[in-house]
Amino acid sequence: MGMESWPSKFIYVRCFLLLLLNVTHCFLLVQTQALGQVDECSALLQFKESFAINKSVSAYPLAYPKVAFWTLEGDQNRSNCCSWDGVECDEDSGHVVGLNLSSSCLYGSINSSNTLFRLVHLQRLDLSDNHFNFSEIPSRFGQDLSSLTYLNLSNSLFYGQIPSEISILSKLSTLDLSHNSWKLHPDIIPLKLTKGYMRSLVRNLTNIKQLHLSEVDIFSTVPDILVNASSLTSLQLRFCGLNGEFPIDIFHLPNLEVLDVYGNSNLTGYFPNFNRSNKLLKKLNVAFTNFSGMLPASIGNLHSLNLLDISYCNFSHYLPSSLGNLTQLNYLDMSGIFYDVPNNNSTGQLVSEYSLSWIASLTNLYSLSLGATKFRGKFPSFVANLTQLSFLNLGVNEITGQIPSWLMNLTQLTTLYLTGNNLSEAIPRSLFQLQNLEILDLSYNNLSGQVEFDQFSQPKKLKELYLSYNKLSLQIITNLSATIPQLEVLKLSSCNLIEFPEFLKYQSELRELQLSDNNIQGRIPKWVWNATRETLLTLGLYSNFLTGFDQNPINLPWQNLYSLDLRTNMLQGSLPIPPQSIRNYMVGSNNYSGEISPSFCNLNHLNILDLSNNSLSGMLPQCLGNSSALGILKLTNNSFHGGIPQMCPDENSLKMVDLSYNQLQGKIPRSMANCTQLEFLNLGNNQISDIFPSWLGALPALQFLSLRSNGFHGMIGKSATNHDFPKLCIIDLSDNGFSGVLPSNYLENWNSMKFVDENSRKVSKAKRKPAL
Structure with a gap:
């Protein structure tokens, strides 16, 4: 019996031992995982504590602070951060493998000591749409997070050199470092790649599918090694300073869906013959580049294409009708293209219906832009077919006749740009039935008749309204009050207004207000x-009959004002002091008197200062020319006296200085030798006593120089080099005390005076529309 039972007992004991070993192994594994999780949870908490929460730093409307809900509960040794918002863990190992903190309102810097780099098992990391306070991308991203397959640091205000260690991340399928400069201060250096690094980056990222480097300063050619990136699905390189010729074989990458090189003006290239290898291409954007050549008929083979933007390129000749085969297109922008379609018109003029009739078949379009295309004739009837349109831009063309009433059938329309055409007659009432309309621009046309402004209360979503420079007369009901939607932009220049529209009392969201070239008095x-104190950024009231402000505030009441234009009015008293935010301060041709307040020296962002043609007096503040942002200084025709302030600190933007017709004395400050961008200098009709400023000849951009009617004296003297005044076109030295003769080598070397720019001559003769 004993002997017979032994094998079964042996088997039982053996199984028990195996089970015990497995349990021990599992216990050790769980314990190891728990310790690993504790360390990673601790690292995440320390990461959270290194940032402030600021809801204004994330642009996404639904942004919220994910880390705000991270907390340890109960026994820290058993804490599981895998349940925290934005945290993803591996089911088997328990390690943190994913961290999605996009749009999490994080504000602060990331440096090499950040606990983020203890998460060595991370595979997916998204920190986009936060504010990392202009910190550089630490090299530890590449050194410690070697398992990353997805890295997104876009829209988060990193700056400086991208570390070469990023190229170590050979497993990356997505790298997005784009849009880190769009909200930067001008003095902050955006992200950039050193010369040649683009090639090594592409060479090492052999698994890359999405490469997004928009707004990274690359300033090199597109490396031809990209044609070997067979996995690439999306290439986005907007505003990178790319140059040279775009490798044409990139178009034939077998998996390519998105190609976007918008805004690289020095990038040349042309389209290939598109074939079946391009069957996946969905978005193609080469706008504002130097792409040229013919648009191939084979472009009609891109049957999956839903976005095509070829605006402001140099494509030549006619547009192939095969574009009508792109029936999946949602977005089409061909602005700035000059059509050259053969036709039977003896005058050679373009017929819009003939050249673009194929657009009628693109019934899925929600955005169509044909701005500045020399589009000629009546309002294009093919638009009536595009009932899904949300955005329509036909601006800056030669469209004539009436705005068609059938536009009311485009019920999805939110944006309508018809500016800069020759449209005439009255605005059809049916236009106001577009209930989804948010932006309406009818400016710079020949529209006429009386417009009852209360009609604009019908489109309840209206945010921007442009009616300037037509032949309209606006009838504004006194008690219109709150029936008008809350507008953000209102431009009613040259609309025969005689007073401020009373409904402005209730417009508390206005960012831009233009009421120039009217007959507003008082x-x-x-x-x-009162309503716009915090919101208004731009105010234009020039060419009216305004005499001042109610209560004459010492400081302008708008707290965030960017641009102020009060030129050509009858304003009196002292100059109102603008807020710190001001960049353009233009009050020329008024009756202002008194001195310039020293407060103007504190306006660090001031770019244009125009105080010309007033009755101002006193000495110019000595700090007036010290701003590095100042580009235009116009003080002509006042009564300023004393010396000219020092101009141009080491870094400056000064392009125009007009101090003529004052009583300024002394010498030209030698600091003006630093004004390397100066193009226009007028010191005429003052009391300056100096010798000929030959040292100004070193200024490389100077085109206009007037010293007339001053006390300049002595001999002009022979030019020291053959490169003095290299761009000078106009010089006026009359009515001074110069002696001797003008040295002949000046006249011999002022080459810019000898040539006529034929293109400029043609432009000056051409019929041009007002600036928009």
């Missing part, structure tokens, strides 16, 4: 600024 009422 004072600017206080209620105009």
Whole structure:
């Protein structure tokens, strides 16, 4: 019996031992995982504590602070951060493998000591749409996070050199470092790649599918090694400073779906013959590049294409009708293309219906832009077929006749740009039935008749309205009040207004207000600024009959004002002091008097200062020319006296200085030798006593120089080099005390005076529309 039972007992004991070993192994494994999780959870908490939460730094409307909900509960040794918002863990190992903190309102810097780099098992990391306070991307991203397959640091205000260690991340399928400069301060250096690094980056990322480097300063050619990136599905290189010729074989990558090189003006290239290898291409954007050549008829083979933007390129000749085969297109922009379609018109003029009738078949379009295309004739009837349109731009063309009433059938329309055409007659009432309309631009046309402004209360979503420079007369009901939607942009220049529209009392969201070239008289009422004190950025009231402000505030009431244009009015008193945000301060041709307040020296962002043609007096503040941002300084025709302030610090933007017709004395400050961008200098009709400023000849951009009617004296003297005043076109030395003769080598070397720019001559003769 004993002997017979032994094998079964042996088997039982053996199984028990195996089970015990497995349990021990599992216990050790769980314990190891728990310790690993504790360390990673601790690292995440320390990462959270290294940032402030600021809801204004994330642009996404639904952004929220994910890390705000991270907390340890109970026994820290048993804490599981895998349940935290934005954290993903591997089911088997328990390690943190994914971290999605996009649009999480994080504000602060990331440096090499950040605990983020303890998460060595990370495979997916998304920190996009935060504010990392202009910190550089640490090299540890490449050194410690070697398992990353997805890395997104876009829209998060990193800056400086991209570390070469990023190329170590050979497993990456997605790398997105784009859009880190769009909201940067001008003095902050955006992300950039050193010369040649683009090639090594592409060579090492052999698994790359999505490469997004838009707004990274690359300033090199597109490496031809990209044609070997057979896995690539999306290549986005907008505004990278790319140059040279775009490798044409990139178009034939077998998996390519998105190609976007928008805004690289020095990038040349042309389209290939598209074949079946391009069957996946969905988005093609080469706008604002130097792409040229014919648009091939084979472009009609891109049957999956839903976005095509070839605006402002140099494509030549006619557009192939095969474009009508792109029936999946949602977005089409061909602005700035000059059509050259053979036709039977003896005058050689273009017929819009003939050249673009194929657009009628693109019934899925929601965005169509044909701006600045020399489009000629009546309003294009093919638009009536495009009932899904949300965005329509036909601006800056030669469209004539009436705005068609059938536009009311485009019920999805949110944006309508018809500016800069020759449209005439009245605005059809049916236009106001577009209930989804948000932006309406009818400016710079020949529209006429009386417009009852209360009609604009019908499109309840209207945000931007442009009616300037037509032949319209606006009838504004006094008690219109709150029936008008809350507008953000309102431009009613040259609309025969005689007073400020009273409904402005209730417009609390206005960013831009233009009421220039009207007949508005008297004072600017206080209620105009009460509603817009915090929101208004741009105010244009030039060419009216304004005499001042209600209560004459010492400081302008708008807290965030960017641009102020009060030129050509009848404004009196002291100059109102603008806020720190001001960049363009233009009050020329008024009756302002008194001195320039020293407060103007504190305007660090000031780019244009125009105080010309007033009755201002006193000495110019000595700090006036010290701003590195100042580009235009116009003080002509006042009564300023004393010396000219020092101009141009080491870094400066000064392009125009006009101090003529004052009583300025002394010498030209030698600091003006630093004004290397200066193009226009007028010191005429003052009391300056100096010798000929030959040292100004070193300024490389100077085109206009007037020293007339001053106390300049002595001999001009022979030029020291053959490169003095290299760009000078106009010089006026008359009515001074110069002696001797003008040295002949000046006249011999002022080559810019000898040539006529034929293109400029043609432009000057051509019929041009007003600036938009």
